[in-house]
Amino acid sequence: MKLTKKGSEKIIWDSMRSNRVNFGYPKLTLYLIVFFVSATYLIYTLKLLNTSNLPCPEPDFLLPTRNSLQNLTIPPEKTEIHHIVFGIAASAKLWEKRKNYIKLWWKKEAQMRGIIWLDNPVKTLPDDTLPPLKISGNTSGFAYRNKQGHRSAIRISRIVSETVRLGMENVRWFVMGDDDTVFIVENLVRVLNKYDYNQFYYIGSSSESHLQNIFFSYGMAYGGGGFAISYGLAEALERMQDRCVGRYPGLYGSDDRIQACMAELGVPLTKEAGFHQYDVYGNLFGLLAAHPITPLVSLHHLDVVEPIFPEVTRVEALKRLMLPMKLDSAGLIQQSICYDSSKSWTVSVSWGFAIQVFRGILSPREVEMPSRTFLNWYRREDYKAYAFNTRPVARNPCQKPFVFYMTRVRLNSTTNMTVSQYARHPVPHPACKWNMVDPSNLDKVLVYKRPDPQLWDRSPRRNCCRVLDSKRKRLVVDVGLCGEGEISEVQ
Structure with a gap:
């Protein structure tokens, strides 16, 4: 059948209506979308034209406002000695003798704060x-x-809480010690500055005796060597300590009670090797002459061991140690190792304390290991019962070191160098048949060292020492930071 144009249009229209399909609606929708986008673009363009003459706002970091200045973070003040409060455990029976140790390091003029806690009253002016x-x-x-x-x-374990209850202001750290503990206060401040006093910190060190650490805990700070507790942790301890102490009636001492409460608080020991319990007997020389590479913070059990300098009393010996401490506390008793290659000598400098001169060449690995001049806390035990490596005293008579103890020290204000003098300890040496220069011809050693208060602001490393030329009957050594590529080796 042949359809006219008009008839075909009618059929298509009817078909579209019967199938409910409308091809005109999509086209209308498209027109509406185009119109809406165009209108939006026109309005946005007009808005830009109206604001184009306004000045562009500067970023906050270029033009700070009063509020932004108030919100700037100010670096916290470094911890100083007046931020520390000491709690010192003392006994009335030993007061007259032990108070002399405290006088060695206590400095009221430095705004130090602390309390000596006694068990009974004492008669004193x-x-x-x-x-x-x-x-x-x-x-x-x-x-x-x-x-x-x-x-x-x-009683001693509660000193922490009793000191907190005094309500002192502007406290960051509580430091505990015994009446026979001597603190190197400047180094204590250096160590505590490494830590955020707002956090929970329990800082100290273990015993030198492996058996002591087994019987008590390797995670316990030994109280005689001293330990530090941050203010926030001390407050938390004070709130629970009496209940905690009541749960441990079978423990031995005060420091293990503190550690038991720290365990309940979930705070581990942060170890700093410069706190020294010194659970040993005899002569501390081997330990001091090879001090670990860390600031010397404390010395304990001074009534048990021999005086650290020979032929003087314990207090006199410690007074002598305070002389170099005043000039360069950061470098006190720090070891340096060098060689006099022309004489085949090994030289070990423990600055401010003593110098050893060995015949022959000993490796730094050997010399930095403490020699066994001391005895174990458990006298029946041998060197295997220490919590660190030691080396035996040399059996070969030629390898016995010549020891020089510090006798005087001064600061040259012109060169800003310390000049310390060490005199040979007059003890007999066995005969030696080695064909080399005999160190017994030396009568003294001079050491030049520049004070270095920032020594522990850098990564831990031994200072280097260099043997200098000298025409006199003495050895002259320079100690200081190692130069580029400088190591302890025979030249």
């Missing part, structure tokens, strides 16, 4: 060279069931 005295609180209500110890351990 007012003394500005010591911290104030207080009597510890009554601990009779606490059970103590350790048959080998003494219940004074409970």
